[in-house]
Amino acid sequence: MPDAADPAPMNARRKFRREGEERRRQDLVDATLDSVAEHGLEGATVRTIALRAGVTAGLIRHYFPGKEDLLQEAYAALMGRMTEQAKAALVMEDASPRQRLAAFVTANLNAPIIDQRVFSLWATFIGRAGADPSLARAHREGYLGFRNEVEAVVAEVLAAERRKPDAAELRRHAIAINAIIDGLWIEGCLAGEMFSPGELAAIGIKTVEAELGLVPPEQFQEK
Amino acid sequence: MPDAADPAPMNARRKFRREGEERRRQDLVDATLDSVAEHGLEGATVRTIALRAGVTAGLIRHYFPGKEDLLQEAYAALMGRMTEQAKAALVMEDASPRQRLAAFVTANLNAPIIDQRVFSLWATFIGRAGADPSLARAHREGYLGFRNEVEAVVAEVLAAERRKPDAAELRRHAIAINAIIDGLWIEGCLAGEMFSPGELAAIGIKTVEAELGLVPPEQFQEK
DNA sequence: GGCGTTGTTGTGCAAGTGTATAAATAGCCT
DNA sequence: AGGCTATTTATACACTTGCACAACAACGCC
Structure with missing residues (x-):
């Protein structure tokens, strides 16, 4: 049961961990393959991929110049x-x-x-x-x-x-x-x-x- | 050279012909296959397909309940x-x-x-x-x-x-x-x-x- | 512990998506 | 010729898309 002191930060920013570059790229690639296998190329959007990889969409652009590059990889x-x-x-x-x-x-x-x-x-x-x-x-x-x-x-x-x-x-x-x-x-x-x-x-x-x-x-x- | 009497109807509505239902459905199906072959399922949008079939996008909905039905056909x-x-x-x-x-x-x-x-x-x-x-x-x-x-x-x-x-x-x-x-x-x-x-x-x-x-x-x- | 680096988030935006619907007109019937 | 109707166009709308950017916080370093 939660303690009485519940801060309830309505606009809490999501917690995250910094993974290594190797690991993150691998996760994103795997999430991409999963998305394509399940919904086809049309359904493999940056948001779907990011959600599956457990990150937010913006991060993709931090590791890949664009969505096309991620697909190629x-x-x-x-x-x-x-x-x-x-x-x-x-x-x-x-x-x-x-x-x-x-x-x-x-x-x-x-x-x-x-x-x-x-x-x-x-x-x-x-x-x-x-x-x-x-x-x-x-x-x-x-x-x-x-x-x-x-x-x-x-x-x-x-x-x-x-x-x-x-x-x-x-x-x-x-x-x-x-x-x-x-x-x-x-x-x-x-x-x-x-x-x-x-x-x-x-x-x-x-x-x-x-x-x-x-x-x-x-x-x-x-x- | 154009005649002097150039009406120049700035907002002229596009001329069109009424084709038979059979013909139009066939054209739309062919245009769909062309679009998919060229740009994949992701690139086969209703506007692309319609452009290729020589009609406007709205017409697709007149012959098919939705885009998915056109794809299946x-x-x-x-x-x-x-x-x-x-x-x-x-x-x-x-x-x-x-x-x-x-x-x-x-x-x-x-x-x-x-x-x-x-x-x-x-x-x-x-x-x-x-x-x-x-x-x-x-x-x-x-x-x-x-x-x-x-x-x-x-x-x-x-x-x-x-x-x-x-x-x-x-x-x-x-x-x-x-x-x-x-x-x-x-x-x-x-x-x-x-x-x-x-x-x-x-x-x-x-x-x-x-x-x-x-x-x-x-x-x-x-x- | 404080601080800077940078990985990560969240928000915003213009372009494009499928669909709904009103307006227009081509072609047939009389 | 003149209207009727179904085909076709055009516009609107809510939503999604990829991408840009600023704010933030996790982690290494001193």
């Missing part, structure tokens, strides 16, 4: 996290190239990469790539980086099979496999409950191996 | 055109199932289905499917319709090869092939100039046929 952060997670599945020691490829596909077709929120963000931003050159370039770089990773693993897999593809063939494999992963990723994000757990990953591995012309690993499946 | 129109075009490639008389499947893949991986503007629209709208249930349902129906088409053709192709897949296997094939087409479609829309004409379609056909376990048609390729 948020998009960059999103892309960074996505590619980072995707590539993380590739660092496996003591695994055959084929196992690493399968692990890569599996990682990309399960949580947390299969995620409706991330998909909404990706779609919302990428939808403006056609009009915004800076967004288009950011996507292009992320896409090529991803495809190069795929190409590198494919080269290892085929080398282990004593096959010597030329550059053009390797490129076609990478394009196709990238498409398979992307397509299944979208299906999973948009209608995840239509698939049983692990089903998309199983389909992905099977399709990718068929694309590469690998014989089914009977000894593993039949046991 | 525009999305429905977009989806309708996309699936219509995609399915059109399937109506081929006097063609083997395998040829029809190849034609289907080819049609989906060339203009006008591979198109940056359409992709921008698709991404912009689909990005809100996570938050807007009506959008999510619209997509779900379109997706399942498309996948069922694929499944039907796949069944014919396999039947012609004397293979009897069960329902689960057929479903997996349709999911995988749908993913291949979607993934390549995205790659083509976002970075069309990175691929030579027909390259995506060639990759798509090859990957789809590998997924189905069809033997390469040597007699056609080697000639």
Whole structure:
């Protein structure tokens, strides 16, 4: 119960704490992504973002020249996290190239990469790539980086099979496999409950191996 | 040169013509799609849309209860055109199932289905499917319709090869092939100039046929 | 403890938003 | 030709938007 001495300062100014610059920018970026995921770019206003970050709108202008800059930084952060997670599945020691490829596909077709929120963000931003050159370039770089990773693993897999593809063939494999992963990723994000757990990953591995012309690993499946 | 009798009605009201209701709604929907493609949902204001349609903003409210209804109708129109075009490639008389499947893949991986503007629209709208249930349902129906088409053709192709897949296997094939087409479609829309004409379609056909376990048609390729 | 720095708040403003509504006029009917 | 009516324009309004700026207070430093 409040003490009798209740000052009741009608026009009390809000209490606040000074966070580090790093932390505040991070919070604002996260709040931006949350706002965009929930209400789209149209609903991501400086006030909505600030409210979610637990600050007032004016503070945004203290850390970013304008709202557009905050959006760009948020998009960059999103892309960074996505590619980072995707590539993380590739660092496996003591695994055959084929196992690493399968692990890569599996990682990309399960949580947390299969995620409706991330998909909404990706779609919302990428939808403006056609009009915004800076967004288009950011996507292009992320896409090529991803495809190069795929190409590198494919080269290892085929080398282990004593096959010597030329550059053009390797490129076609990478394009196709990238498409398979992307397509299944979208299906999973948009209608995840239509698939049983692990089903998309199983389909992905099977399709990718068929694309590469690998014989089914009977000894593993039949046991 | 103007005649001497220049009335110069300073506050002249704009001349206009009365178009039919059908035509006006169509124009407004088209203008809406143009605005969204160019400036995103945030930039698609009633005034922008009206300006593009050659009318004034107030008229929108005469044909639609609110802006949201116009947007929904525009999305429905977009989806309708996309699936219509995609399915059109399937109506081929006097063609083997395998040829029809190849034609289907080819049609989906060339203009006008591979198109940056359409992709921008698709991404912009689909990005809100996570938050807007009506959008999510619209997509779900379109997706399942498309996948069922694929499944039907796949069944014919396999039947012609004397293979009897069960329902689960057929479903997996349709999911995988749908993913291949979607993934390549995205790659083509976002970075069309990175691929030579027909390259995506060639990759798509090859990957789809590998997924189905069809033997390469040597007699056609080697000639 | 006092003080300066600066992160943070609160308020204000011009431009833009969707919507409501009155005024005008184009085109059809007789 | 002259009116009727529905289409279209134009204006108004309440509200939101991004941004500018002054006041304030949290924290480090002496």
